[in-house]
Amino acid sequence: MKRALILEDVQETRIWLGEIALRAFPDLQITEAATIAAAHGVLDREPPELALIDLGLPDGSGLEILRKLKTKSPTSIAVVTTIMGDDVSVVSALSAGADGYLQKDQTQDQMVSQLRQISHGIPALSPAVARRIMGHFSRTGPVANDDGKLTDRETDVLALISRGLRNAEVARELGLAESTVAGYIKTIYRKLGISSRAEASWHATRLGLSENHRT
Amino acid sequence: MRVYAPVRIFVVVGLAGLALAVVAVLLVTRQPWLGLDLRLDDTGEAVLIERSEGPAVLISEWYRLEAVEGDLGFRVPVRPTTIIEEPDQLSDFATLDQFRAEQDGIAAAMRSSLVTLHLAAPGGVTRAVTVRPEPTRPIGDLPAMFWVQIIVGFAGMLIGGWVWSLSPGKRPQAFIMLTGVGLAISSTAAAIYSSRELALPALYFQLLGPANLIGSMTFGAGVIGLFLSYPARLGPRWLATAQIGVIALWLVGSFTRAIPVYTFAYQLPIATAMLVLVILVALQFRRARKDKDLPARAALRIFGLSVLLGAGGFVGLVTVPQLLGLEAQVSQGYAFTLFLICYLGLALAVRRHRIFNLDQWAFRILYFAVGALFLVCLDAALIYGLSIERAPALGIALFTVAFLYLPFRDAVARRLARRRGQARVESFFKDISTVALTKDSQTQAQLWDELLLALFQPLYVEAGPSAVQHPQLDGEGVFLIIPAVPPLTARQLKWASNGRRLFSDADVQKADELVDILAQLIESRKAYETGAAEERSRIARDIHDNIGIQLLGALHSQDPRRKDVLIRETLADLREIIDNQTGPGLDLGNLIADLRLELSEILEAAGIDVDWPLGANLTGYNLTPRIAHTMRSVLRECVNNAIRHAGAQKVGIGFDVQQGLVRFRVSDDGRGFDPEAEAMGQGVRNMKVRVSALGGQINVRPAGFGAGRPGTMVLVELPLMRHGVEDNGDDDMMEAAQ
Numbered sequence: 037m038k039r040a041l042i043l044e045d046v047q048e049t050r051i052w053l054g055e056i057a058l059r060a061f062p063d064l065q066i067t068e069a070a071t072i073a074a075a076h077g078v079l080d081r082e083p084p085e086l087a088l089i090d091l092g093l094p095d096g097s098g099l100e101i102l103r104k105l106k107t108k109s110p111t112s113i114a115v116v117t118t119i120m121g122d123d124v125s126v127v128s129a130l131s132a133g134a135d136g137y138l139q140k141d142q143t144q145d146q147m148v149s150q151l152r153q154i155s156h157g158i159p160a161l162s163p164a165v166a167r168r169i170m171g172h173f174s175r176t177g178p179v180a181n182d183d184g185k186l187t188d189r190e191t192d193v194l195a196l197i198s199r200g201l202r203n204a205e206v207a208r209e210l211g212l213a214e215s216t217v218a219g220y221i222k223t224i225y226r227k228l229g230i231s232s233r234a235e236a237s238w239h240a241t242r243l244g245l246s247e248n249h250r251t
Numbered sequence: 252m253r254v255y256a257p258v259r260i261f262v263v264v265g266l267a268g269l270a271l272a273v274v275a276v277l278l279v280t281r282q283p284w285l286g287l288d289l290r291l292d293d294t295g296e297a298v299l300i301e302r303s304e305g306p307a308v309l310i311s312e313w314y315r316l317e318a319v320e321g322d323l324g325f326r327v328p329v330r331p332t333t334i335i336e337e338p339d340q341l342s343d344f345a346t347l348d349q350f351r352a353e354q355d356g357i358a359a360a361m362r363s364s365l366v367t368l369h370l371a372a373p374g375g376v377t378r379a380v381t382v383r384p385e386p387t388r389p390i391g392d393l394p395a396m397f398w399v400q401i402i403v404g405f406a407g408m409l410i411g412g413w414v415w416s417l418s419p420g421k422r423p424q425a426f427i428m429l430t431g432v433g434l435a436i437s438s439t440a441a442a443i444y445s446s447r448e449l450a451l452p453a454l455y456f457q458l459l460g461p462a463n464l465i466g467s468m469t470f471g472a473g474v475i476g477l478f479l480s481y482p483a484r485l486g487p488r489w490l491a492t493a494q495i496g497v498i499a500l501w502l503v504g505s506f507t508r509a510i511p512v513y514t515f516a517y518q519l520p521i522a523t524a525m526l527v528l529v530i531l532v533a534l535q536f537r538r539a540r541k542d543k544d545l546p547a548r549a550a551l552r553i554f555g556l557s558v559l560l561g562a563g564g565f566v567g568l569v570t571v572p573q574l575l576g577l578e579a580q581v582s583q584g585y586a587f588t589l590f591l592i593c594y595l596g597l598a599l600a601v602r603r604h605r606i607f608n609l610d611q612w613a614f615r616i617l618y619f620a621v622g623a624l625f626l627v628c629l630d631a632a633l634i635y636g637l638s639i640e641r642a643p644a645l646g647i648a649l650f651t652v653a654f655l656y657l658p659f660r661d662a663v664a665r666r667l668a669r670r671r672g673q674a675r676v677e678s679f680f681k682d683i684s685t686v687a688l689t690k691d692s693q694t695q696a697q698l699w700d701e702l703l704l705a706l707f708q709p710l711y712v713e714a715g716p717s718a719v720q721h722p723q724l725d726g727e728g729v730f731l732i733i734p735a736v737p738p739l740t741a742r743q744l745k746w747a748s749n750g751r752r753l754f755s756d757a758d759v760q761k762a763d764e765l766v767d768i769l770a771q772l773i774e775s776r777k778a779y780e781t782g783a784a785e786e787r788s789r790i791a792r793d794i795h796d797n798i799g800i801q802l803l804g805a806l807h808s809q810d811p812r813r814k815d816v817l818i819r820e821t822l823a824d825l826r827e828i829i830d831n832q833t834g835p836g837l838d839l840g841n842l843i844a845d846l847r848l849e850l851s852e853i854l855e856a857a858g859i860d861v862d863w864p865l866g867a868n869l870t871g872y873n874l875t876p877r878i879a880h881t882m883r884s885v886l887r888e889c890v891n892n893a894i895r896h897a898g899a900q901k902v903g904i905g906f907d908v909q910q911g912l913v914r915f916r917v918s919d920d921g922r923g924f925d926p927e928a929e930a931m932g933q934g935v936r937n938m939k940v941r942v943s944a945l946g947g948q949i950n951v952r953p954a955g956f957g958a959g960r961p962g963t964m965v966l967v968e969l970p971l972m973r974h975g976v977e978d979n980g981d982d983d984m985m986e987a988a989q
Contacts, residue, residue: 119822141819141822141823142852146852146853149856162848163845163848164845167841198844199840199847199868200844200845200847200848200851201847202848209865
């Protein structure tokens with residue numbers, strides 16, 4: 037992990053996020069961007085290995101940068117940093133290829149530990165997002181494509197996460213290793229995952245992201 | 252009284268006018284014809300032949316015509332009075348009787364198979380020429396003056412019918428119709444006798460002379476009645492009717508010769524009527540000057556002046572010279588055109604000032620009815636042409652009919668009857684919803700009127716009676732009343748399909764449908780707006796109760812860590828407010844799940860073990876935002892205390908729901924509750940205030956871990972539904988936020 041991009045329009049928050057990234061990965065070389073346009077420039081020069089991406093920016097949505105990064109460099113770790121963290125924007129971030137998301141109103145300590153987890157391949161899901169994903173899969177029912185359907189185990193994992201359990205607790209509850217739980221979550225990500233913009237919007241619609249109510 | 256659509260009335264009046272004109276043409280052309288054009292010589296004492304054609308074509312011009320003699324041998328002298336245009340110009344009853352007798356004689360002579368004309372050459376030589384008169388007069392021989400008078404009469408009928416047909420029940424309009432009838436009778440009668448070649452039987456004069464006067468006085472009665480009642484009513488209501496009686500009496504006196512002086516019987520009534528008219532118009536002007544209603548004044552100026560100019564011009568140029576025994580300055584036939592000025596003024600006043608409450612739309616009906624009359628004339632002309640002309644080749648006639656006439660007639664008829672489609676209500680759905688969704692009330696009312704116009708094509712739309720609940724007919728189909736659909740007021744439509752028909756039950760049904768759809772749309776718009784308003788006020792209330800007060804607390808807090816906690820709580824609440832857009836509250840199970848993740852991460856980051864059994868799934872219990880907020884605050888406060896003050900190594904949390912109460916417990920193994928610790932004591936007090944404000948209970952006691960590390964246990968009970976506790980407490984929230 038050498039290069040990181042921090043896309044964030046509020047200057048104080050940008051600095052604060054930089055501190056968190058440096059605490060998590062001390063040797064990091066950080067490039068900051070305050071706008072989508074600036075971020076495009078960074079991606080065009082050399083895609084970073086880690087990107088902290090804010091969604092609501094003055095000149096557009098961070099999802100655009102997220103998708104571009106995942107297209108240019110699929111192995112890069114893209115983390116969405118939000119303030120509102122409403123499930124709609126988080127699910128659309130996940131389906132756009134985000135490896136995880138951080139809520140910016142947490143303490144630095146929490147942020148650092150979550151960021152480390154994400155970069156080590158231990159993805160996080162909030163209960164609200166897990167509930168929404170479950171709702172989605174139960175609504176769509178049996179899908180023609182078997183890859184798009186959750187297994188019982190995956191459903192169990194989601195159910196526990198939706199009740200507020202962390203990965204380790206889920207592992208304890210189900211008698212699994214924590215890395216296995218992380219694997220399940222990655223599979224769920226993959227089942228939501230997509231590679232193109234058209235697919236993304238199709239998925240977003242399928243996920244019922246236009247619906248306002250909770251599931 | 253039965254009610255008819257205006258176009259129907261109008262067309263009937265127009266046809267009556269047309270019939271009158273046709274009768275006149277028939278009467279004039281059915282007279283024997285010599286082919287002479289006569290005029291007075293320069294001395295005014297002899298009658299000269301100006302031009303000759305037809306049977307008399309061989310007679311040279313410049314001969315004087317001295318007498319006419321028929322089969323029976325009576326020689327009737329031709330005098331200057333013989334060719335007088337208007338016998339009313341004769342000075343007394345005796346001259347009139349003589350004139351009529353001589354006319355009768357000449358007319359009888361002309362009905363002989365051979366007529367002898369006694370002529371005198373300029374040198375004094377006399378000769379007699381025998382001529383065989385044609386039994387009928389060619390229509391082309393009729394002088395232009397004849398047609399002018401016929402057209403004036405017809406125009407009077409048309410314009411009178413136009414105004415009257417739109418409000419047959421109103422007096423001023425009826426008086427205008429009366430003027431039209433009068434003018435038609437008067438000018439048509441004059442047209443017949445003043446265009447005679449030489450003479451007409453006495454009977455014609457006995458009928459047409461009085462008819463001319465009756466017509467003139469009917470016109471007079473019409474304008475007098477009109478200006479007695481319009482724009483303001485002058486004098487009592489009966490006056491307008493009574494004046495007709497007076498005029499009728501005077502006419503009876505004239506015809507029975509009870510009024511012995513000829514000019515008094517014939518010219519004086521016209522002049523008197525004119526004088527009365529001048530006075531009335533002046534009175535109306537004076538009345539209108541006080542009126543602030545400027546359009547009415549302007550309309551009166553146009554209309555009043557044009558009537559004075561038209562009628563006054565005629566009286567001044569024709570009647571007054573007769574009355575004074577002078578020679579008329581202008582041919583009476585052409586003077587009739589002056590009356591058209593009256594009607595031009597009327598049309599102008601309608602167009603510019605909506606006089607008689609008529610408007611642009613009134614011209615549509617004029618256009619349509621004139622077109623309809625045109626079609627009738629076209630048909631008549633065709634039938635006449637086919638039967639009279641004895642067409643040399645019937646084939647040509649048929650060809651003309653099939654390839655020229657019928658397509659032309661069809662095109663005219665189609666153009667006239669063009670409708671913008673008797674559209675179904677559904678096809679106007681978009682327009683209906685535009686009306687329903689328009690916010691500006693003035694624009695909305697305007698769009699509604701436009702929609703009604705498009706759907707029913709009435710001549711106009713006006714305010715309707717507000718008491719009506721459902722669409723209904725009024726005036727036997729003259730009006731279609733559209734009830735008020737709040738905020739739109741009731742409307743009434745007058746005359747369907749641009750005045751061509753009355754409204755029917757089908758229209759009522761259509762209107763019913765329309766009003767239903769509109770009412771539903773407006774209703775759902777209101778519901779939507781109410782919902783949006785409720786949502787707005789919920790967000791406003793939540794922001795005030797939670798966000799505002801917590802931010803204030805953060806602002807006033809001296810402890811930076813406390814500041815951070817408060818700001819984080821505020822952000823969490825903000826998320827909650829935004830996410831909770833549609834639901835009435837928050838699900839208990841979901842709230843616990845969210846808190847569980849948040850708090851266990853905080854505790855873990857602080858190095859404290861969490862014992863939070865999964866327990867029963869508590870989804871399905873609905874929380875008000877206030878309860879959710881209280882639970883969140885209390886739990887955070889407890890966890891905060893455990894981390895900051897208690898020095899705990901382990902925290903246990905548990906939830907359950909029983910008998911409508913949600914109960915939760917937070918315990919730690921810390922150094923125990925210390926009432927002396929100021930910061931902590933404040934926190935506990937805050938919790939107590941919050942919980943009791945919702946009708947709940949909070950209990951803080953040692954957890955019982957033994958001496959040295961007694962621990963703390965907080966037990967909270969909150970009713971899931973708040974009973975009788977009003978959400979009035981901004982004060983306690985303020986305190987809680989500190």
